[in-house]
Amino acid sequence: MSIKLGTAGARNAARTLDERLRAFGILELTRETAEIWASAKATAKASGKTLSAHDLWIAAACLEHDLPLNFKRRCIRRDSTN
Numbered sequence: 001m002s003i004k005l006g007t008a009g010a011r012n013a014a015r016t017l018d019e020r021l022r023a024f025g026i027l028e029l030t031r032e033t034a035e036i037w038a039s040a041k042a043t044a045k046a047s048g049k050t051l052s053a054h055d056l057w058i059a060a061a062c063l064e065h066d067l068p069l070n071f072k073r074r075c076i077r078r079d080s081t082n
Helices: 008-013 018-021 031-046 051-063
Strands: none
Touching: 008 018
16 A cells, blocks of 8 residues: 655655554554553542543553653653552
């Protein structure tokens, strides 16, 4: 599958979606991701904070793989006791 942009200059510089994705790692959602998501959801709810389900999935995947994640006003980190 190839995505081409409208202008001739952009078309010349465009690469296929597969080529672009090869530059990034793709994180799979696992059972551990779901467990982290559920824990984060419960923690947020108990503390009266609201995070979207989508943001929580991204945070859970980052936490599972020890990747940094910064939201606009908050930083999510794995608890050092885990």
